Amino acid sequence: MSSMSGELRQAFLAADVRPTVQRYAVLHYLARNRVHATAEEIFREVNRRDPRASRATVYNSLKSLARAGLVREVVSDGKAARFDASLHPHHHFVCERCGEVEDVAWFELPAGKAPLGARQVRSFEVVFRGVCEKCAAAQSLTGETE
Amino acid sequence: MSSMSGELRQAFLAADVRPTVQRYAVLHYLARNRVHATAEEIFREVNRRDPRASRATVYNSLKSLARAGLVREVVSDGKAARFDASLHPHHHFVCERCGEVEDVAWFELPAGKAPLGARQVRSFEVVFRGVCEKCAAAQSLTGETE
DNA sequence: GCGCTAAGTTAGACTTATTCTAGATTTACA
């Protein structure tokens, strides 16, 4: 581990995750590209530059990072899991028409609303489902019913 | 389609989904067993009784039922998708320790909180993550750190 | 009821996603 820039370095230290070149590359990719990437995409993109990471390592890294809370698995209807750097919290909107997952700006939940009993909550997110702007526009144009 | 009992029959009619023996069996299983089942589990259980359904049909049925809103795909960290009869709305709690998904009683979100723009929201749910009661108890007993 | 057509179902081959394995490398720390 030679050079790791600010925020990410902090994140690794704070989360007590062994920083390895490969984990860094994975988190770096997710943090830089605000996309909901599949493991396969991350694998491809990370390997376009130098530090190569095997497929298994991408999966392992995502798992470690997720356990540490640096990355989270995002809801998705497809079969492949999708991931998100979770350095900055946000909610999600899933389009039932095209499957796209969009970020929704963060807002808090009113305290005490949720009947959670003795469970220890470490994080939460709201997942909205419906029709995204693009699909809504396409629908009204063609007058489609379904 | 000969005999279909009350609530489910209504659900099919209301959702304008062609009622088939197989779809009925799938929805029936999910409605009766408040579990977050994988497609594989549903396949196995449905086929223990009479109306047999091929694997592909279980997947197709789940897809149709989900599109119609009678079933929903539940968050899950594992690789296999999990499903839920969504006749009665509720939120979810995911244990980061054991992976278990638990239901959380329904509550509304304060109106106007979410910055959703022109998106058409048809449903939403809150996903909490943390440590479930059982895992919390196990942890405090053994004094484990991680 | 009868027959037509579109929608749905079947088994199993196939594709894609994820995990496993065994040996080579790297990290943390004394």
Added chain:
DNA sequence: TGTAAATCTAGAATAAGTCTAACTTAGCGC
């Protein structure tokens, strides 16, 4: 540095989900 524990690699193995082509059923008009 030297060493043990953690991590990485390539590729084989497994699991999840989709596709295909032929067969069945539901919905609807007569």
